Amino acid sequence: MIEKRDPSRPLKIGTRGSVLALAQAYETRARLMAAHGLPVEAFEIVPIKTTGDRITDRPLKEIGGKGLFTREIEEALAEGRIDIAVHSMKDMPTVQPEGMVIDCLLPREDVRDAFVSPHVASIDDLPEGAVVGSSSLRRRAQLAHYRPDLKLVEFRGNVQTRLKKLEDGVAQATFLAMAGLRRLEMLDVARGPILPEQMLPAVAQGAIGIERRTDDHETRDLLGPVHDVETGQRIAAERSFLARLDGSCQTPIAGLAELQPDGRLRLRGQILQPDGSEAFMAERLGEIPDGPAMGVDLADELLSLAGSGFLHHLQGH
Numbered sequence: 001m002i003e004k005r006d007p008s009r010p011l012k013i014g015t016r017g018s019v020l021a022l023a024q025a026y027e028t029r030a031r032l033m034a035a036h037g038l039p040v041e042a043f044e045i046v047p048i049k050t051t052g053d054r055i056t057d058r059p060l061k062e063i064g065g066k067g068l069f070t071r072e073i074e075e076a077l078a079e080g081r082i083d084i085a086v087h088s089m090k091d092m093p094t095v096q097p098e099g100m101v102i103d104c105l106l107p108r109e110d111v112r113d114a115f116v117s118p119h120v121a122s123i124d125d126l127p128e129g130a131v132v133g134s135s136s137l138r139r140r141a142q143l144a145h146y147r148p149d150l151k152l153v154e155f156r157g158n159v160q161t162r163l164k165k166l167e168d169g170v171a172q173a174t175f176l177a178m179a180g181l182r183r184l185e186m187l188d189v190a191r192g193p194i195l196p197e198q199m200l201p202a203v204a205q206g207a208i209g210i211e212r213r214t215d216d217h218e219t220r221d222l223l224g225p226v227h228d229v230e231t232g233q234r235i236a237a238e239r240s241f242l243a244r245l246d247g248s249c250q251t252p253i254a255g256l257a258e259l260q261p262d263g264r265l266r267l268r269g270q271i272l273q274p275d276g277s278e279a280f281m282a283e284r285l286g287e288i289p290d291g292p293a294m295g296v297d298l299a300d301e302l303l304s305l306a307g308s309g310f311l312h313h314l315q316g317h
């Protein structure tokens, strides 16, 4: 049995300070309140600025390093200034620091990317040579592969900043995660979702993970009831795939695991050259407990399809 938390010692929820990150922290709080019948006073939301938030004028791949959006938050967790950290799993390195674990995943949102443009309804409607803004290495590579005629420009900043850039005519279109737009209640800016067949999403897109200190068993028990088992199974397969490729935000990689109606797990993966000149896609079908092994297997298949030159390119970053 879980004791009711003492509201004078609220559970401290660490998060980035962006509007989207805060929405994710509120969702986490609401689920914990509902699961345990706790009042809002039992929680304190602690916004933390990360390196990735501070540097907004350079492409992420130039700043480099893993955990750009997580380091400061994990430090706060290690030092006990917060009890849990709420993360977009898409932004998380595949390995957590010593003493930290993410074993709680909220039910996954829409995994798809959205096409966003004030001018046209879809990628296919973009005129020849149109300018598209995106800082996502994956989206840039996928788009360049599909439409080599388009011109890509960097597009950093939060959702509001990017929409302003579209208004200002910096680019004619961009992409945003459907999950983020839903959580911000801004779905109306999307022209529509892009099917995974056309643009396979990032590994773990749409999933929120909650990190805690491994030895904090009180918090583990508090999080238990809000963990979504199916999301956990899907994310385990996708992140195993990513880990095998030694993926970072500098490597164009896409991956998506889905439960089939027959209860089996379907895992699709893609690797691309950053300039879109080459793209390799494959998939695996298997039983749920085999998800992580399927991830490894799929990564190896893609690497052998791509050949040794490609592998060298990936590792050379």
Ligand SMILES: NCc1[nH]cc(CCC(=O)O)c1CC(=O)O
Pocket: 088, 089, 090, 091, 175, 176, 177, 179, 180, 204, 205, 206, 207, 208
């Ligand atoms: N890299 C930034 C980031 N991390 C998570 C999301 C969206 C929400 C999600 O995928 O869970 C976004 C913005 C975007 O891709 O549009």
